Amino acid sequence: MKALVYMGPGKRSWEDRPKPAVQDPADAVVKIERTTICGTDLHILKGDVPTVTSGRILGHEGVGIIDDVGSGVRNFKRGDRVLISCITSCGKCDACKKGMYSHCESGGGWILGNTIDGTQAEYVRIPFADTSLYAVPENADADSLVMLSDILPTGFECGVMNGQVKPGDTVAIVGAGPVGLAALLTAQFYSPAEIIMIDLDDNRLAVARKFGATKTVNSRDGNARERVFELTGKKGVDVAIEAVGIPSTFELCEDIVAAGGHIANIGVHGKSVDLHLEKLWSQNVTITTRLVDTVTTPMLLKEVKIGKLDPKKLITHTFKLGDVMKAYDTFGNASKERALKVLLKAA
Numbered sequence: 001m002k003a004l005v006y007m008g009p010g011k012r013s014w015e016d017r018p019k020p021a022v023q024d025p026a027d028a029v030v031k032i033e034r035t036t037i038c039g040t041d042l043h044i045l046k047g048d049v050p051t052v053t054s055g056r057i058l059g060h061e062g063v064g065i066i067d068d069v070g071s072g073v074r075n076f077k078r079g080d081r082v083l084i085s086c087i088t089s090c091g092k093c094d095a096c097k098k099g100m101y102s103h104c105e106s107g108g109g110w111i112l113g114n115t116i117d118g119t120q121a122e123y124v125r126i127p128f129a130d131t132s133l134y135a136v137p138e139n140a141d142a143d144s145l146v147m148l149s150d151i152l153p154t155g156f157e158c159g160v161m162n163g164q165v166k167p168g169d170t171v172a173i174v175g176a177g178p179v180g181l182a183a184l185l186t187a188q189f190y191s192p193a194e195i196i197m198i199d200l201d202d203n204r205l206a207v208a209r210k211f212g213a214t215k216t217v218n219s220r221d222g223n224a225r226e227r228v229f230e231l232t233g234k235k236g237v238d239v240a241i242e243a244v245g246i247p248s249t250f251e252l253c254e255d256i257v258a259a260g261g262h263i264a265n266i267g268v269h270g271k272s273v274d275l276h277l278e279k280l281w282s283q284n285v286t287i288t289t290r291l292v293d294t295v296t297t298p299m300l301l302k303e304v305k306i307g308k309l310d311p312k313k314l315i316t317h318t319f320k321l322g323d324v325m326k327a328y329d330t331f332g333n334a335s336k337e338r339a340l341k342v343l344l345k346a347a
Contacts, residue, residue, distance in 0.1 A: 003057040003121030004324045009047035014325050017057065020117065020125035025072030028129035030082060032321070034146045035062040035119045035344045037331045038086075039177060040268050043245065044113075045332075048270030052114055059120030060086040060112040061149030063142045073129045081136040083301075084119060084126060086112060086150035087294045091131035102291040108132070110291060120324060122346065134297060137305050143318075143343055144304055147182075147311030151341070152300050154266060154292040155182030155243070160190070161296075162288040163239040163264035170194040172228060172237040173213075174252055176204035178314055178340050179266055180243035181211055185309065186300075188212050192239075196231060198224050198252070201335050211313070219252070228256045242266060247273045254280060263287045317342040 003017040020029055038061060044052045052058075062084040066076050076082060088108040089101035102109050108128055112118040117125070126132055136145060160183055165171055169192040173180045176199035187195055196215040197208035205216040217227045228237065236258035242250050245267025253263045254276050263285060275287075303309035316339050319327040327342045334340070 001122035002322065003117070004059065004328075006044060006052055006054065006056045006058050008054045010045060012045060012058070012325070012328065014322070017117075017121065019123050022068055022070045023125065024127060025070040026128050026130065027070045028066055028073055028076060028126045028133065029068040030062070030064040030084060030124050030126055030133075031067045031346075032062050032064045032119055032122060032124060033081075033346050034064070034142050035059055035321070036146050036149075037120070037327060037342055037344070038150055039179060039245075041113070042332060043268045043270060046270065048268065049114070056113065057117035057121050057124075058113045059118035059124075060110065060114070061146055061151075062119035062124070063136060063145050063149075064124070067123060069129065075130045076133060076135070081142075082133040083136055083145050083297075084112070084124070084149055085132050085134065085294045085297060086110065087292060088112060088127055088132045090128050096131075099293060099295045101293045101295065120344070122321070134301065137301065140305065141312060143315060144310070144312040145301075146343065147314055147341065148297055148300050148304065150292065151178050151182045151314070152186065152309070152311055153294045153296050155179050155184075156186035156296055156300065157292050157294075158266040158290040159183035159241040159243065159264050160187045162290050163241055163262045165190045165192055165239050167191040168193045169238040170196070170232055171239045171241065172196040172198060172253075172256055173241045173243055174198045174249045175243035175267065176201065176208045177243065177334070180241070181208060181314060181340065182311075183241050183243055183266065184208060184211050184213060185311070194231075196228060196237065198228070203335070203338050204340075207340070224252055225255045232258075237261060239264065245269050247271055251276070257283075257285055259283045259285070261285055265289045314341045315343045316340045319344055321346045
């Protein structure tokens with residue numbers, strides 16, 4: 001089969017690899033129909049994720065058809081169409097029983113495209129298939145569902161839920177990339193009074209306004225803090241969601257959060273960040289971090305099915321799976337290409 005392989009920092013290759021096979025009774029092998037590229041994959045290529053070693057097939061999102069199942073799989077059979085969760089979970093360990101699937105103690109968690117081969121390939125092996133795959137509803141749009149593998153639950157769980165967004169809140173989302181926009185879409189479940197989107201890219205800010213942002217701030221001139229305080233009557237925001245993963249954006253969240261507010265980190269950080277406790281210690285500010293657990297995936301599936309959530313509008317570019325190298329070039333130059341999510345379709 002063909003697969004996109006990480007060859008070390010800054011290096012990737014589309015090459016022949018052995019087709020995966022069932023290794024454990026709980027495994028399933030899925031033929032990929034749709035997959036995509038995540039911002040985390042770009043962090044991997046920069047060398048920010050040391051657990052990913054040279055030779056790893058990347059990717060942790062996708063929709064496909066079950067090609068084979070182990071003898072212990074009960075919920076799926078060959079030919080079933082499934083949504084692949086970015087988080088693999090045994091469903092039985094103490095962490096999984098708490099709904100903290102990202103820290104599965106049985107070898108699960110974020111392993112696809114990280115510690116085992118991932119979904120940017122013609123086939124992928126999924127451990128713990130019964131609790132790591134979701135049946136695709138009949139007549140569901142496969143393109144939309146790929147966005148539920150990771151980006152929608154990540155924005156929702158790590159940003160909106162951890163930030164405890166409430167009706168009437170003023171929310172700032174720093175970073176109008178795909179995961180920031182996912183947080184924007186799902187924050188609206190809770191009817192905040194204002195959602196301020198902050199980014200360097202005017203095109204992405206325009207998209208954010210179409211998606212429901214009430215205010216936008218271009219941070220290119222370095223005056224984002226001042227603009228946010230102008231927009232909030234010098235109070236700051238109730239919830240500041242960091243959706244980039246670099247020191248300056250996290251520090252901006254520290255600067256703009258109001259007393260009693262929340263800073264919810266989504267971004268994948270490859271460098272240390274200054275935590276200004278000398279300013280925050282007396283402000284009753286809550287700071288949260290989280291690796292997505294995908295506990296909300298069933299709920300998000302229902303929201304898509306009934307038409308209350310339309311993740312397909314996050315997709316700006318579509319490529320054949322065999323053109324994944326070109327897709328990476330496009331996604332890696334998102335500002336120039338006006339790219340949000342790129343969809344990869346199997347031939």
